[in-house]
Amino acid sequence: MFVYTANIKPTVMKKFLLTLAFAAFCSLGARAQATAYEVDEISQCMYEVFDLAALSPVILGDQNPDEYSVTFFTTEANANANTAAITNPQAYIINGWQQTIWVRVENNANGDYDVDDFIISMHQGIEVPEFDDVVTCGSFILPFIQWPSLYYTEPNMGGTPLQSGTAITTSQTIYIHAVNGVCNDESSFTVTITGNGPALVPPNPLIACDEDGDGFETFDLATLVEAIESIEGIDGVTVHETFIDAENGTNPVPSLSSYISPVMPQIVTVYIRAVAGSGCITILPLQLIVTECNLTGNSFSGTVKYDGNNDGCDGNDNPAAGVWVSYTHENTTYYAYTDANGYYEFTNVPDGESYVSVEAIPGFNVSPQSMAVTFPGNDPIDNDFCITAAAPVQDILVYIYPSTFAVPGFETAYVVVLQNLGTTTVSGSITIQYDASNLAYIPSPGFTQSGNMLTVNYTDLSAFETQYFYFSGTLAAPPALNIGDVITFTAVANPLTGDANPDNNTYVLDHQIVNSYDPNDITCREGEFITEEQADGYLHYMVRFQNTGTFPATNVRVEGILDDKLDWDTFEPINASHNYQAYRTEDNIKFMFDTINLPDSTSNEAASHGYVIYKIKPKASVQVGDTMSAQVGIYFDFNTAVITNTYNTTIETMAIDAVVKETFALYPNPANNSVNIKLQDTVNAGVIITDVLDKTVLKSQVNGEVTLDVSALNSGVYFVTVQAGSTHATQKLVVK
Incomplete structure (x- = not known):
C-alpha cells in the first residue's frame, strides 16, 4: 500500500529561454513556458518500489502531456543537464528509507524546462496481536494490548473504541488496529456469548520439562478438568486439540491424565470446552509450555586463560575465547564453548562423578589436563584451566560475512573477523577486494580505499584473540543488480610469510542479492549445491533472527538438530551479534542469548535483528547425491518457537x-x-x-x-x- 498527496502550486525557479517577442506572442494565447508543479512527500509502507510515472499528471497540471515531457532524476545537476535520467520510473527502487527525487518538465517544441524536487520515503510496518475466537458464557474481558494497538467494534478504526479490560456481553467481532505513520495493521476475532452461566477464567499455562530428552512431554490435564467440573453450574468438560473441535464438541482428547505434547514447538495450545447446565458453552485456551529441564540443580563454571609469558595464569593474562570445554558423565559427553571472556558454564549436571577437560588444541598445552567434579556434596571451587604454548607458531585466520541482507539500492554491512590460531603475537593488514561498480563504499572507521580495494591495519593480535572490523556500502539499484545476482568480496590477511596455514589467510564471500525476506532464517554460505571437493571442508551456516513482536525479548534461544550426514564433532560456533553461550550434546546444538533484551521491530527496527554463525564439516562417508539439511527453532522468551526454513545442501554430480x-x-x-x-x-x-x-x-x-x-x-x-x-x-x- 502507498499513499501520496499532491498540491498544485508553481515553483519559483524557471528557465526562460524564449525571446521577448515570442514571450509576448505566448501571452496572447499559446503557452510555451514549462512548469513543474509541486508534489508533496510520497510515503509507502514496507514497499521499496515506487511508481514515479504515476505522478506525471500532477506534475504537469494543466499542461498538455503531448507537448510536454516529464523526466525523473536522482540529482539536481543531472536534472538541469538532462543526463542520467531514471530509466524505469514505473518501478523505481528507493535508495535507503528516504530519498530526494528531481523532476524535469520540458516543452518538446522549444526546450524550455523547469526543475523541482520531492521526497519519497518508506516506513517500517507494524503488527498487531492476533487472538483466537472466543466462546463463553456471560461475558468476555478484553485482554491487555500494548499501544498503539487499540480495540474497535468495526474495521478500519470504525465504530466504538474499546479499552483493555472492557467486558463484552454480546456476541460480536472485535477488531484490533494500529497505525504507524502511513503503515497500519489490523486483526480481528469473534466473541460468541452462548448464554447465561458461570464466568470462567482462562487457566494459567501448564509448564513441564522434557525429562528424558525424547522430544515429548506428558501433561496431566485430568486434574484441571476435574477442578472446572467442580464449579457450580458446569455439567461437562472436555479437551480438544483445535478450536473448531472444541466449538463442535468433536474429537475430545481421550487420555486426560497423560496427554503427550511435542517439545517442538515449545508452546502448544489446547482448548477446554465447558458446558453449563443452562446449555451455554465456554471455550478456554490452555497453553502447554515445555521448558529446559534443570532436574538436579547442579551446575559449575570456570574460565580458560592463555598464559602468554609462561609465569602461570593470573588476572593479567588474556582469556582464551572459542575453546571447547567438555564434561563426561558415564557414557555421555556435554560441550560448552568459552565466550569472549573465556567463561564457560554447565547446568543440570547429573549427580555423581563427572570429568571435565579442555579439548586438545594443536600447539598448546592445557593445565590441568582434566578435573573431577562430584555432586552432591563436593562442589569444586576452582574449575579454571590454563593454556600455554608448546612452540612458537604463526597462524592467522580471516573471514568476512554480511550482517545484513543484500537488497538492491539499499545499504548493506559486513564484518571482517581476524583470529589468531597460533601462539605468537602478530601485526599486519587486511585487504578486501570488491566489485566497486556495484557497491558504493561508505567511509568506515579504520579502512582506507584505493579503487576496488579496502585496507585495514591490525596490531598486537595475541593468541586466542579475535578482532572485528566493520564496513558498509550502498548496493547498486536494478537493473545493475537484480535478485539472484552475486557480489564477491576477497579478504586477504597479511603477513603471509611464515604463516603455518596460508590457506586460511584468504577468504572469498559470494553475497547473493535478495529482496523482501523472512527475518528469521538459516542459510549456508556454500549454497544449495557443493562439489565433492567442497564436501571435504567446512559448511558455514548463518541463523538470522528478528523480534517482530510488540515488546522487547529478554532472552533468545536458538536450537537445532544437526543432520546425520554431518560430522557433529567438527561443529564450531564462529560469531554472533550479541553475547552468547553455545552448547552441543551429540546432534543437539543450542545458542543461549540470556538477557539480550532484544528490542521489538515496532519500537527499534534496526536493533531488533540478531544472528549467529557456525561451521561444521560433512562426514567423510558422504557421496554425490547426498543432501544435508539445516533448520532451527528460534525462541523469544516463552513464546512458541519460530521455525526457520529448511536449507538443503546437496553434493552434485559433475555437469x-x-x-x-x-x-x-x-x-x-x-x-x-x-x-x-x-x-x-x-x-x-x-x-x-x-x-x-x-x-x-x-x-x-x-x-x-x-x-x-x-x-x-x-x-x-x-x-x-x-x-x-x-x-x-x-x-x-x-x-x-
Whole structure:
C-alpha cells in the first residue's frame, strides 16, 4: 500500500529561454513556458518500489502531456543537464528509507524546462496481536494490548473504541488496529456469548520439562478438568486439540491424565470446552509450555586463560575465547564453548562423578589436563584451566560475512573477523577486494580505499584473540543488480610469510542479492549445491533472527538438530551479534542469548535483528547425491518457537560445463619456483594469474598440463584462472 498527496502550486525557479517577442506572442494565447508543479512527500509502507510515472499528471497540471515531457532524476545537476535520467520510473527502487527525487518538465517544441524536487520515503510496518475466537458464557474481558494497538467494534478504526479490560456481553467481532505513520495493521476475532452461566477464567499455562530428552512431554490435564467440573453450574468438560473441535464438541482428547505434547514447538495450545447446565458453552485456551529441564540443580563454571609469558595464569593474562570445554558423565559427553571472556558454564549436571577437560588444541598445552567434579556434596571451587604454548607458531585466520541482507539500492554491512590460531603475537593488514561498480563504499572507521580495494591495519593480535572490523556500502539499484545476482568480496590477511596455514589467510564471500525476506532464517554460505571437493571442508551456516513482536525479548534461544550426514564433532560456533553461550550434546546444538533484551521491530527496527554463525564439516562417508539439511527453532522468551526454513545442501554430480572446474589441479601449492596446472587431457584453456589487486602478472595456455615459472613473483597470494570457452575456474595460489 502507498499513499501520496499532491498540491498544485508553481515553483519559483524557471528557465526562460524564449525571446521577448515570442514571450509576448505566448501571452496572447499559446503557452510555451514549462512548469513543474509541486508534489508533496510520497510515503509507502514496507514497499521499496515506487511508481514515479504515476505522478506525471500532477506534475504537469494543466499542461498538455503531448507537448510536454516529464523526466525523473536522482540529482539536481543531472536534472538541469538532462543526463542520467531514471530509466524505469514505473518501478523505481528507493535508495535507503528516504530519498530526494528531481523532476524535469520540458516543452518538446522549444526546450524550455523547469526543475523541482520531492521526497519519497518508506516506513517500517507494524503488527498487531492476533487472538483466537472466543466462546463463553456471560461475558468476555478484553485482554491487555500494548499501544498503539487499540480495540474497535468495526474495521478500519470504525465504530466504538474499546479499552483493555472492557467486558463484552454480546456476541460480536472485535477488531484490533494500529497505525504507524502511513503503515497500519489490523486483526480481528469473534466473541460468541452462548448464554447465561458461570464466568470462567482462562487457566494459567501448564509448564513441564522434557525429562528424558525424547522430544515429548506428558501433561496431566485430568486434574484441571476435574477442578472446572467442580464449579457450580458446569455439567461437562472436555479437551480438544483445535478450536473448531472444541466449538463442535468433536474429537475430545481421550487420555486426560497423560496427554503427550511435542517439545517442538515449545508452546502448544489446547482448548477446554465447558458446558453449563443452562446449555451455554465456554471455550478456554490452555497453553502447554515445555521448558529446559534443570532436574538436579547442579551446575559449575570456570574460565580458560592463555598464559602468554609462561609465569602461570593470573588476572593479567588474556582469556582464551572459542575453546571447547567438555564434561563426561558415564557414557555421555556435554560441550560448552568459552565466550569472549573465556567463561564457560554447565547446568543440570547429573549427580555423581563427572570429568571435565579442555579439548586438545594443536600447539598448546592445557593445565590441568582434566578435573573431577562430584555432586552432591563436593562442589569444586576452582574449575579454571590454563593454556600455554608448546612452540612458537604463526597462524592467522580471516573471514568476512554480511550482517545484513543484500537488497538492491539499499545499504548493506559486513564484518571482517581476524583470529589468531597460533601462539605468537602478530601485526599486519587486511585487504578486501570488491566489485566497486556495484557497491558504493561508505567511509568506515579504520579502512582506507584505493579503487576496488579496502585496507585495514591490525596490531598486537595475541593468541586466542579475535578482532572485528566493520564496513558498509550502498548496493547498486536494478537493473545493475537484480535478485539472484552475486557480489564477491576477497579478504586477504597479511603477513603471509611464515604463516603455518596460508590457506586460511584468504577468504572469498559470494553475497547473493535478495529482496523482501523472512527475518528469521538459516542459510549456508556454500549454497544449495557443493562439489565433492567442497564436501571435504567446512559448511558455514548463518541463523538470522528478528523480534517482530510488540515488546522487547529478554532472552533468545536458538536450537537445532544437526543432520546425520554431518560430522557433529567438527561443529564450531564462529560469531554472533550479541553475547552468547553455545552448547552441543551429540546432534543437539543450542545458542543461549540470556538477557539480550532484544528490542521489538515496532519500537527499534534496526536493533531488533540478531544472528549467529557456525561451521561444521560433512562426514567423510558422504557421496554425490547426498543432501544435508539445516533448520532451527528460534525462541523469544516463552513464546512458541519460530521455525526457520529448511536449507538443503546437496553434493552434485559433475555437469558437462563444469569439467574445467572439476579437473583443474594446481600443484605444488604453496609453490617456490614453479607451479603445475593440469586439466583433463582434451581441454585447451587460457591461463591468467592475478595478484590480490586484480593485476595480471602472468598469462599462458594449457593443453592438458603445463608448468609455469613463478620464480619472479613476490611472495604472497595470487589467483590462477583457467578459461575454456565460456567456462572458467579460479584457484588460489600461494607463492613462498
